Amino acid sequence: MKILVVEDDNWWAENTARTLEKLKHQVVTVSHAVGAIEVIDGFQPEALILDMILTGETGMALLHELQTYHDTSKLPVILMSSLDNLNLDDLIPYGVKRILDKATMEPGDLAAAVNAL
Amino acid sequence: MTERGDLNYDLPGLITAAHELKSPLALVRQAALLLDQADSPDERARLVHQIQLTAERALRLTSDLTRAARLDDAMFSLEPINPLALCTEIVQDLGNLFRQQGRVLDFQARRHPLLLVANRDLLRRIVTNFADNALNYAGADGAVRLQVKALQKGQVIRIGVRDYGPALSSDMWRKLQKRLSKQDYQEVHQRPQSSGLGLYIAERFAEVMGGQIGAIRHRDGATFYVDLPSSRQTSLL
Numbered sequence: 494m495k496i497l498v499v500e501d502d503n504w505w506a507e508n509t510a511r512t513l514e515k516l517k518h519q520v521v522t523v524s525h526a527v528g529a530i531e532v533i534d535g536f537q538p539e540a541l542i543l544d545m546i547l548t549g550e551t552g553m554a555l556l557h558e559l560q561t562y563h564d565t566s567k568l569p570v571i572l573m574s575s576l577d578n579l580n581l582d583d584l585i586p587y588g589v590k591r592i593l594d595k596a597t598m599e600p601g602d603l604a605a606a607v608n609a610l
Numbered sequence: 611m612t613e614r615g616d617l618n619y620d621l622p623g624l625i626t627a628a629h630e631l632k633s634p635l636a637l638v639r640q641a642a643l644l645l646d647q648a649d650s651p652d653e654r655a656r657l658v659h660q661i662q663l664t665a666e667r668a669l670r671l672t673s674d675l676t677r678a679a680r681l682d683d684a685m686f687s688l689e690p691i692n693p694l695a696l697c698t699e700i701v702q703d704l705g706n707l708f709r710q711q712g713r714v715l716d717f718q719a720r721r722h723p724l725l726l727v728a729n730r731d732l733l734r735r736i737v738t739n740f741a742d743n744a745l746n747y748a749g750a751d752g753a754v755r756l757q758v759k760a761l762q763k764g765q766v767i768r769i770g771v772r773d774y775g776p777a778l779s780s781d782m783w784r785k786l787q788k789r790l791s792k793q794d795y796q797e798v799h800q801r802p803q804s805s806g807l808g809l810y811i812a813e814r815f816a817e818v819m820g821g822q823i824g825a826i827r828h829r830d831g832a833t834f835y836v837d838l839p840s841s842r843q844t845s846l847l
Contacts, residue, residue: 501746503711504637504660508644511653525775575632595636600643 497538498522499529501547509542512603526550530558533565540610545574556587569610627675634668663707667742674735674811681818686732688819690725690841693769697756700737713745714753724760725841726767732815739808740771740834770835
């Protein structure tokens with residue numbers, strides 16, 4: 494599966510990419526929302542792993558942006574964030590399938606979330 | 611034993627500090643969990659290094675919090691400081707952290723700057739804090755640059771930390787300016803995963819030294835800076 498990881502912490506991004514690549518996924522990482530839009534056009538990911546608090550525009554702004562285009566509005570999203578007040582029900586309309594809390598998630602949770610897409 | 615009533619509880623401050631520490635602690639935890647799955651010595655070494663350096667960043671933050679809490683009742687000696695030497699030390703200290711993340715930290719000085727007056731330890735913490743912030747903010751290929759220059763006909767010395775990451779959004783910039791003009795103490799994100807605590811600490815440190823901090827927005831990044839009075843002493847340290 495082609496997966497885009499949008500994460501501005503370099504080591505989180507690196508560890509996430511390595512975990513997914515071990516599972517034979519094709520991964521591209523970007524550190525901010527503007528870069529994500531640019532990469533989506535060329536890479537055409539099948540899933541998005543998204544941190545919410547990003548440099549510049551937030552993850553929420555990116556989710557809004559994706560909803561404005563027909564071809565990206567159905568892109569499945571897994572949120573991976575340190576924020577502990579995210580509500581999945583509120584975010585389902587934005588294509589969010591799963592929320593992973595960085596403070597409590599296990600390495601296997603990411604693989605499970607991707608496999609469930 | 612301290613009575614509960616004797617303690618100066620600052621719940622919002624504690625919540626902010628807890629939030630600030632959550633990100634590095636979560637990364638340390640995750641890297642430790644990944645150690646079990648590491649399939650090569652190189653992978654293990656990489657993760658151990660991440661844990662070590664991330665823990666050091668978290669510890670720097672706790673040290674800053676302690677210092678900030680004691681500023682009011684502590685005596686800080688001010689002395690003439692050579693900003694070039696100080697920046698060179700910081701570049702050396704943080705070089706490894708930057709290299710590990712594929713970033714470069716360098717130093718640029720325009721002309722020969724004057725000495726400034728500051729507490730060496732607090733000033734180091736301010737600049738290190740800005741550099742730490744820029745580490746996350748810099749683009750994948752972007753360097754982070756320490757800059758020193760004299761302003762106001764040499765009466766003020768500015769040490770800036772310039773990054774070349776994506777530009778601050780207008781909304782974030784407005785919040786930052788509001789924060790720096792002290793109209794807003796709550797909502798500002800000095801950096802993406804920050805609750806603004808680093809900025810608050812830097813501001814407190816600068817104030818007790820008779821200086822101030824600020825930020826400049828560029829098309830390709832930002833500069834966070836601290837301005838401090840220059841020293842009338844002409845001899846170099």
